[in-house]
Amino acid sequence: MNKSIEIMAPAGSYESLMAAINAGANSVYFGIEQLNMRARAANNFTTEDLKKIVKICKEHNVKTYLTLNTIMYDHDITLMKKICDTAKEEGVTAAICSDVAAMSYAKEIGLEVHISTQANVSNFETVKFYAQFADVIVLARELTFKQVKRITENIEKEQVKGPSGNLVEIELFIHGALCVAVSGKCYMSLATYNSSANRGACLQNCRRSYKVIDEETGDELVIDNKYIMSPKDLCTIGFIDKILDSGVKVLKIEGRGRAPDYVHTTVGCYREAVDSYKEGTYTEEKINVWTKRLETVFNRGFWHGGYYLGKQLGEWSGIYGSKTTKEKKYLGLAKNYFMKPKIAEFQLEAFEVKVGDEILITGPTTGVIQMNIESLFKDEKKVDSAVKGDEITFPVSEKVRPNDKLFLIVDVKNDKPN
Amino acid sequence: MPKIAHYREKCIGCNSCVEQAPDRWKISEADGKSILIGSKKKGEVFVTEIRMDELEANERAARDCPVRIIKILK
Numbered sequence: 198m199n200k201s202i203e204i205m206a207p208a209g210s211y212e213s214l215m216a217a218i219n220a221g222a223n224s225v226y227f228g229i230e231q232l233n234m235r236a237r238a239a240n241n242f243t244t245e246d247l248k249k250i251v252k253i254c255k256e257h258n259v260k261t262y263l264t265l266n267t268i269m270y271d272h273d274i275t276l277m278k279k280i281c282d283t284a285k286e287e288g289v290t291a292a293i294c295s296d297v298a299a300m301s302y303a304k305e306i307g308l309e310v311h312i313s314t315q316a317n318v319s320n321f322e323t324v325k326f327y328a329q330f331a332d333v334i335v336l337a338r339e340l341t342f343k344q345v346k347r348i349t350e351n352i353e354k355e356q357v358k359g360p361s362g363n364l365v366e367i368e369l370f371i372h373g374a375l376c377v378a379v380s381g382k383c384y385m386s387l388a389t390y391n392s393s394a395n396r397g398a399c400l401q402n403c404r405r406s407y408k409v410i411d412e413e414t415g416d417e418l419v420i421d422n423k424y425i426m427s428p429k430d431l432c433t434i435g436f437i438d439k440i441l442d443s444g445v446k447v448l449k450i451e452g453r454g455r456a457p458d459y460v461h462t463t464v465g466c467y468r469e470a471v472d473s474y475k476e477g478t479y480t481e482e483k484i485n486v487w488t489k490r491l492e493t494v495f496n497r498g499f500w501h502g503g504y505y506l507g508k509q510l511g512e513w514s515g516i517y518g519s520k521t522t523k524e525k526k527y528l529g530l531a532k533n534y535f536m537k538p539k540i541a542e543f544q545l546e547a548f549e550v551k552v553g554d555e556i557l558i559t560g561p562t563t564g565v566i567q568m569n570i571e572s573l574f575k576d577e578k579k580v581d582s583a584v585k586g587d588e589i590t591f592p593v594s595e596k597v598r599p600n601d602k603l604f605l606i607v608d609v610k611n612d613k614p615n
Numbered sequence: 616m617p618k619i620a621h622y623r624e625k626c627i628g629c630n631s632c633v634e635q636a637p638d639r640w641k642i643s644e645a646d647g648k649s650i651l652i653g654s655k656k657k658g659e660v661f662v663t664e665i666r667m668d669e670l671e672a673n674e675r676a677a678r679d680c681p682v683r684i685i686k687i688l689k
């Protein structure tokens with residue numbers, strides 16, 4: 198296995214983008230305007246952002262993928278073409294498409310195409326079909342591991358090549374949320390709220406708790422878990438060796454709606470896992486450590502294996518929101534960074550911070566810095582703790598920028614139902 | 616007369632408002648977002664007055680907009 202394994206991270210904000218780059222992602226994916234699966238997001242990127250993102254990524258030697266994967270109507274075609282043209286012009290590595298109109302236009306102008314999970318590629322014949330447009334194809338999250346393996350073997354055997362002339366590469370989701378329905382085929386949000394998941398407006402109402410009531414008698418069924426439609430999140434850190442052995446080349450992390458610390462931690466853990474595998478040091482102990490780390494950022498409980506290992510029925514989340522073992526509390530903003538002594542200055546706006554506390558610093562250029570406070574100063578005097586209203590300084594080895602946010606990381610007691 | 620406001624920038628071009636009230640809404644082929652016919656831009660928002668007989672259809676359009684960017688001001 199000489200070819201490098203690519204870790205692809207979600208970039209829903211500049212903070213997450215930098216977190217992904219700093220944690221060792223090889224590529225990032227992001228969307229602009231309304232033709233992407235996070236069209237509803239409050240901070241959608243624009244064409245101007247696209248230029249900036251590509252520039253940042255090129256400087257860091259990270260590939261950029263533009264998501265262009267909603268279903269498309271006739272009235273979207275002009276915008277779709279405009280987005281493709283811009284992507285090509287600015288040097289985006291590839292567009293992630295699910296609609297044939299988008300992939301055929303991208304191919305026409307020489308923009309590399311990757312196939313989106315929305316296309317739900319579940320068999321080898323479909324891989325062969327899409328190979329006329331695409332060099333990288335993500336397989337449906339609903340496949341079992343054996344099915345994935347068979348597809349990658351067949352690509353080798355039948356030498357299925359994409360437009361670049363190279364063998365088509367297979368990409369797999371390795372971490373993050375799973376869809377209760379088959380991706381790209383869910384109408385729940387549309388049917389209940391006229392808000393189509395397939396236009397990037399999923400309201401995720403499958404994540405809520407539900408009651409089951411007999412309409413005739415009014416009797417309510419007692420169910421031990423009201424989250425009857427909310428699957429746990431996928432986590433493959435424990436069998437990344439099997440995934441790599443099967444010939445998957447691109448490992449994709451879900452979560453454009455997630456915070457930068459999620460991106461930082463997931464990318465970091467999987468980067469280490471892949472590197473350990475290559476060095477022959479992928480061990481049970483390490484897996485346990487990574488799993489613990491992954492549990493500290495947003496998750497709905499992990500489904501270790503997910504569909505890939507061929508588990509039978511879904512494991513349901515049992516909670517609304519996150520089951521993270523740590524949470525972050527906002528403390529304040531950075532005011533200054535003194536380069537020479539590597540000291541950061543912050544204005545505390547809430548809570549208290551002490552020597553030894555675990556903290557997180559995030560910013561659009563900084564990305565994510567996670568560390569423990571080793572020493573703390575107030576008015577240039579050494580102190581053990583500081584409270585709301587104080588101006589504090591402490592050493593941070595990496596550069597911090599004005600207005601970066603400071604968070605305190607604390608343990609969460611998970612008393613929510615499991 | 617009632618007024619409608621459209622926060623156009625957030626439109627995801629789903630076409631629902633056009634289906635509900637085709638006399639007031641059309642979809643732009645240029646950027647794929649809907650256009651509130653007869654409206655004027657005020658800051659970030661497009662606004663127009665509508666006749667009483669258009670109210671019902673436009674209330675449906677507002678109710679069904681998935682990103683809730685159509686507001687009826689009575």
Ligand code: SF4
Pocket residue numbers: 625626627628629630631632633648649676679680681682683684685
């Ligand atoms: S219903 Fe809302 S999102 Fe859909 S086209 Fe109309 S204004 Fe845009």
